[in-house]
Amino acid sequence: MILDIKNLSVAFGRGALRAVDSVDLQMQGGKIGIVGESGSGKSTLGRAIMRLLPPTARVTADRMAFEGRELLTLPEREMRAMRGNRMALIMQDPRYSLNPVLPIGRQVAETAILHKGLGKAEARDAAAAMLERVRIRDVARVMKAYPHQISGGMGQRVMIAAMLLARPKLVIADEPTSALDVSVRGEVLELLEDLVVADGASLLLISHDIRMVAAFCDRMVIMFKGRVVETLDRLEDAEHPYTRALIAAMPDARHPMHRLRVPDRSTFEEATR
Amino acid sequence: MTTIPMTPPARKGAFRRFLTDLAREPLGLAGAIVVAALVLIALFAPLLAPYPPAEQSLTDALLAPSAAHWLGTDEYGRDILSRLIWGARVTMRTVLSVTAIVGPIGLLIGVTAGFFGGRIDAVLMRATDVVLSFPSLVLALAFAAAMGAGLGTAIIAISLTAWPPIARLARAEALVVRNADYVSAARVYGASKWRLLFLYVTPMCLPSVVVRLTLNMAVITLTAASLGFLGLGAQPPLPEWGAMISAGRKFMLDQWWVALMPGVAILITSLAFNVLGDALRDILDPRHTRD
Amino acid sequence: MLNTRLLTGRLGQLVLSLFVLIAVTFVIGRMLPTDPVGAIVGELASPEAYEAMRVRMGLDQPLIMQFFRYVTDLLQGDMGVAAMTGNPVLQDLAIAAPATLELATLAIIISFVLGVPLGLAAALRRDTWVDQVARIISLVGHSIPVFWFGIIGLIVFYAWLGLIGGPGRVDVFYEGLVPPVTGMITIDSLIAGRFDIFGNAMSHIILPAMMLAYAAMAYITRMTRAFTLEQLGQDYVTAARAKGASQTRLLFRHILPNIAVQLITILAISYGGLLEGAVVTEIVFSWPGLGQYMTNALLIGDINAVLAATIVIGIVFMVLNFLSDIAYAMLDPRTREAR
Numbered sequence: 025m026i027l028d029i030k031n032l033s034v035a036f037g038r039g040a041l042r043a044v045d046s047v048d049l050q051m052q053g054g055k056i057g058i059v060g061e062s063g064s065g066k067s068t069l070g071r072a073i074m075r076l077l078p079p080t081a082r083v084t085a086d087r088m089a090f091e092g093r094e095l096l097t098l099p100e101r102e103m104r105a106m107r108g109n110r111m112a113l114i115m116q117d118p119r120y121s122l123n124p125v126l127p128i129g130r131q132v133a134e135t136a137i138l139h140k141g142l143g144k145a146e147a148r149d150a151a152a153a154m155l156e157r158v159r160i161r162d163v164a165r166v167m168k169a170y171p172h173q174i175s176g177g178m179g180q181r182v183m184i185a186a187m188l189l190a191r192p193k194l195v196i197a198d199e200p201t202s203a204l205d206v207s208v209r210g211e212v213l214e215l216l217e218d219l220v221v222a223d224g225a226s227l228l229l230i231s232h233d234i235r236m237v238a239a240f241c242d243r244m245v246i247m248f249k250g251r252v253v254e255t256l257d258r259l260e261d262a263e264h265p266y267t268r269a270l271i272a273a274m275p276d277a278r279h280p281m282h283r284l285r286v287p288d289r290s291t292f293e294e295a296t297r
Numbered sequence: 298m299t300t301i302p303m304t305p306p307a308r309k310g311a312f313r314r315f316l317t318d319l320a321r322e323p324l325g326l327a328g329a330i331v332v333a334a335l336v337l338i339a340l341f342a343p344l345l346a347p348y349p350p351a352e353q354s355l356t357d358a359l360l361a362p363s364a365a366h367w368l369g370t371d372e373y374g375r376d377i378l379s380r381l382i383w384g385a386r387v388t389m390r391t392v393l394s395v396t397a398i399v400g401p402i403g404l405l406i407g408v409t410a411g412f413f414g415g416r417i418d419a420v421l422m423r424a425t426d427v428v429l430s431f432p433s434l435v436l437a438l439a440f441a442a443a444m445g446a447g448l449g450t451a452i453i454a455i456s457l458t459a460w461p462p463i464a465r466l467a468r469a470e471a472l473v474v475r476n477a478d479y480v481s482a483a484r485v486y487g488a489s490k491w492r493l494l495f496l497y498v499t500p501m502c503l504p505s506v507v508v509r510l511t512l513n514m515a516v517i518t519l520t521a522a523s524l525g526f527l528g529l530g531a532q533p534p535l536p537e538w539g540a541m542i543s544a545g546r547k548f549m550l551d552q553w554w555v556a557l558m559p560g561v562a563i564l565i566t567s568l569a570f571n572v573l574g575d576a577l578r579d580i581l582d583p584r585h586t587r588d
Numbered sequence: 589m590l591n592t593r594l595l596t597g598r599l600g601q602l603v604l605s606l607f608v609l610i611a612v613t614f615v616i617g618r619m620l621p622t623d624p625v626g627a628i629v630g631e632l633a634s635p636e637a638y639e640a641m642r643v644r645m646g647l648d649q650p651l652i653m654q655f656f657r658y659v660t661d662l663l664q665g666d667m668g669v670a671a672m673t674g675n676p677v678l679q680d681l682a683i684a685a686p687a688t689l690e691l692a693t694l695a696i697i698i699s700f701v702l703g704v705p706l707g708l709a710a711a712l713r714r715d716t717w718v719d720q721v722a723r724i725i726s727l728v729g730h731s732i733p734v735f736w737f738g739i740i741g742l743i744v745f746y747a748w749l750g751l752i753g754g755p756g757r758v759d760v761f762y763e764g765l766v767p768p769v770t771g772m773i774t775i776d777s778l779i780a781g782r783f784d785i786f787g788n789a790m791s792h793i794i795l796p797a798m799m800l801a802y803a804a805m806a807y808i809t810r811m812t813r814a815f816t817l818e819q820l821g822q823d824y825v826t827a828a829r830a831k832g833a834s835q836t837r838l839l840f841r842h843i844l845p846n847i848a849v850q851l852i853t854i855l856a857i858s859y860g861g862l863l864e865g866a867v868v869t870e871i872v873f874s875w876p877g878l879g880q881y882m883t884n885a886l887l888i889g890d891i892n893a894v895l896a897a898t899i900v901i902g903i904v905f906m907v908l909n910f911l912s913d914i915a916y917a918m919l920d921p922r923t924r925e926a927r
Contacts (some may be wrong), residue, residue, distance in 0.1 A: 076829055107830055107832040113826075134828070139832060186831065187831070423604070431605070432863070433902050435898050435902065436612070438867070442889070523735065524731070527886055529886070542736050549739055549742065560737075562860070568727065571727055
């Protein structure tokens with residue numbers, strides 16, 4: 025089992041409110057999507073798995089195992105050996121997730137230096153090869169360019185290149201297409217599919233777009249206020265009122281209506297208890 | 298991102314909330330207490346000082362701290378504690394005078410520039426930037442030297458270069474506020490520009506200006522002390538802390554307390570203003586990330 | 589590729605500020621309650637001699653002409669004659685300047701070497717004791733009168749402990765022994781190979797430099813901490829962590845390059861502040877630099893020398909600010925191209 029999580033909770037600071045509340049998640053492989061609105065805890069969940077939360081976060085779980093190894097008690101040095109190597113995080117907006125003052129080549133090569141033990145020159149070559157893999161056309165120019173000199177779509181590919189260079193077994197993608205133009209979203213998803221599936225890795229896709237997740241992933245986990253509300257394979261199987269309201273609230277060109285049905289939150293509080 | 302409220306903030310109960318907020322910051326509270334104590338000391342100096350500050354007694358010159366003279370005596374036999382207490386009056390006068398000059402002027406310039414924009418803004422900010430780039434202490438020294446030493450000239454000298462940061466700050470605030478909904482609403486109701494400026498925009502700029510002025514008071518204390526140290530501030534027999542340090546320098550090897558004590562007073566005063574200003578910033582400016 | 593529009597704009601601002609500064613010193617000079625003519629010819633001079641001197645000093649001309657003459661004199665380096673030394677003021681300043689530069693430069697080096705790591709550590713170990721210590725150091729540094737701090741330092745380290753040299757740049761018997769190359773005794777003694785003089789000079793400069801450095805450190809530590817905290821909250825830091833970067837790597841390869849330009853700006857501003865601090869502190873240490881020159885001139889009322897020193901310090905101050913302004917434009921890859 026790639027990921028075995030039982031009763032994971034995350035709280036910040038001295039507050040009692042949990043960003044992630046008693047979440048169970050088991051992953052054998054393939055692509056799983058985590059769907060929720062802002063504040064549902066889905067991003068926090070992703071980062072908790074990688075232990076990338078700030079020190080004010082209190083993470084507790086009965087079990088949080090990756091490839092059979094318990095992550096919560098792992099020493100930081102070993103955790104660092106895992107990050108970017110066996111598990112990776114792709115972040116939302118390349119305008120912010122790329123270091124603005126370093127050339128792109130260096131940022132992609134960094135993974136090779138950290139986990140493949142390559143020297144500077146070889147790491148650069150590895151980075152160039154990876155950039156080709158993510159279908160960037162003018163590799164030489166992009167290697168020397170700075171993040172503000174490339175487009176959003178290219179930036180996300182660069183991010184993917186840097187994170188997937190070491191061929192991780194688990195890829196957590198946190199809203200990978202939300203900051204992109206609609207026209208390039210499909211390409212990035214396709215890229216993720218090819219690279220992840222080709223390496224036999226698993227993908228945990230975090231998004232607010234339930235339809236995209238339904239089309240792309242094998243299984244969906246719906247989150248609301250830190251809790252897992254429902255797990256389903258197909259949209260039609262939705263039973264929970266929240267999931268149903270989410271689906272119903274999305275405009276569908278095949279079923280035009282005068283007024284979108286806005287979810288009534290008061291009904292969910294009860295149902296998620 | 299700042300959120301501009303739809304309505305101007307409620308004033309009732311705000312002061313009480315402020316006091317409770319201040320009480321929750323132990324350091325800031327300490328600063329407030331010290332500042333209040335300094336003001337009281339300055340006001341009631343005649344009652345608090347054990348000796349008259351100018352009373353000389355050459356037989357008692359340069360005595361070490363003792364029960365009779367808690368902080369010792371200077372080269373003329375004057376009680377140092379009493380002189381420090383009276384010196385608080387001079388310091389407070391300087392600090393409050395400069396603030397009373399610099400605050401309104403800086404506020405006016407900044408708010409006018411930010412609110413009206415365009416050419417007025419460009420001209421005012423150009424002037425502000427020019428004065429901002431001057432070395433303020435050095436210029437204050439030159440000015441005080443030319444005008445003749447004295448408390449009044451020191452106050453003016455310091456004020457001349459202390460207003461630009463306030464103007465910049467007020468302008469930045471005004472730029473944000475002038476687009477607020479309630480300002481636009483008032484404009485629709487026919488409020489004149491001046492009314493908008495003074496009743497709507499300026500009050501919103503006050504909190505951060507107050508914070509800045511408080512922090513400035515620490516700097517003013519130090520600058521005034523520097524001027525006094527060089528003999529350019531309040532003239533003898535008025536006891537000025539900086540001047541007392543200068544006088545004590547001659548005896549610093551053997552009678553070190555003469556030079557030490559006034560400096561401690563300056564340090565405590567400046568610290569109090571800094572600490573109070575920091576606490577005020579945490580309370581009044583919600584955008585400022587708390588440490 | 590330099591953003592030339594930004595450069596010319598800033599340069600224009602600099603020229604304007606310099607011009608206003610000169611005008612301000614001119615006005616200050618004219619505000620003297622004393623009579624400049626009488627000061628030279630004396631009280632018993634005849635009306636003709638008085639008038640002759642008045643014409644010679646150009647005081648019969650309209651104010652604008654006087655200002656014009658003032659500016660042209662300045663541009664030629666004529667700042668008048670110092671009453672203290674009888675020398676042209678510019679000459680005096682040229683002799684005094686290296687001493688101040690030596691002091692300020694050593695102070696800025698110390699303050700950076702100590703202040704930046706402290707600020708970094710405070711940000712990385714936020715809210716721990718390291719952070720609190722840094723906060724206290726900063727707070728006290730902002731509140732302390734530097735000249736008094738210098739006096740205390742002299743009392744403790746010179747009078748009581750005898751650890752360092754006293755007032756002046758070197759002990760009396762070492763004076764004038766080193767051929768002046770840069771005017772900075774520490775460097776010149778190294779060049780001359782006189783390590784004994786070097787040691788002595790260091791023992792004299794270390795205390796004033798450390799006192800000044802402490803005052804500058806307050807600002808540097810606080811700003812470094814703020815810059816670092818700002819970067820730590822950025823996504824690229826999380827991304828680098830997600831790649832498995834260690835704390836050290838994060839610091840040196842990611843965060844520092846991002847705050848480097850801001851640190852340079854801080855350096856320039858601090859240097860200007862150190863110059864002002866030196867003005868008041870040099871007299872405490874009998875340090876023969878610009879500061880002592882100016883304060884001595886103040887004490888005897890030599891307004892010529894005071895204003896000249898003001899202009900020189902003002903120029904250095906403004907040029908430093910100007911350089912730090914354009915450093916941003918030049919060094920930050922995001923702003924390097926003109927937009």
